[in-house]
Amino acid sequence: MKNNKLVMIMLIILITITLVGAVAVVVVLKVTGAENTAGPTIDELLEYSVDIPEITTNLAGNDFIRISFKIQTDSKKAKEELEKRDFQVNNIIIHTLSEKKPEEIQGSQGQKLLEEELKEKVNELMMSGKVEKVYITGSLLP
Structure with missing residues (x-):
């Protein structure tokens, strides 16, 4: 029972880290993509x-x-x-x-x-x- 709880907590932490990483990648791509389409200086x-x-x-x-x-x-x-x-x-x-x-x-x-x-x-x-x-x-x- 205790092992199942520990595995469940580790799985939730792993999924949370993955989601935060995905959101960070999307934000970085959006920000750098917007600068590239802004046109010439x-x-x-x-x-x-x-x-x-x-x-x-x-x-x-x-x-x-x-x-x-x-x-x-x-x-x-x-x-x-x-x-x-x-x-x-x-x-x-x-x-x-x-x-x-x-x-x-x-x-x-x-x-x-x-x-x-x-x-x-x-x-x-x-x-x-x-x-x-x-x-x-x-x-x-x-």
Whole structure:
């Protein structure tokens, strides 16, 4: 009778230790998994980004715009390629803007659409890596 009680207590302790260990593993995996999906750090963003200096160009009609961008790539190789293709990127930006009316790029939604359109067009050029995001860093419409 005493041996059965001792075995039962040891079994309960063993199961408790196992459950605590399993919970600890799950918590550790959740915490480290959340950090990995948080995205790149600001230092990584800057390391893989290219500044496009201010461009002044005509819009559709008689209006003009001054605008500058920062383009985020997915790797150092992609950044280097994008820096070499700066004249092509400027060309894409100028052609895209020349088809836009001022009201199409005003407001948050219009700017997001422009950023997405430029991202897609620049990605068509890229051979190694890709553009992750295009940011408008300055704009001036008269």
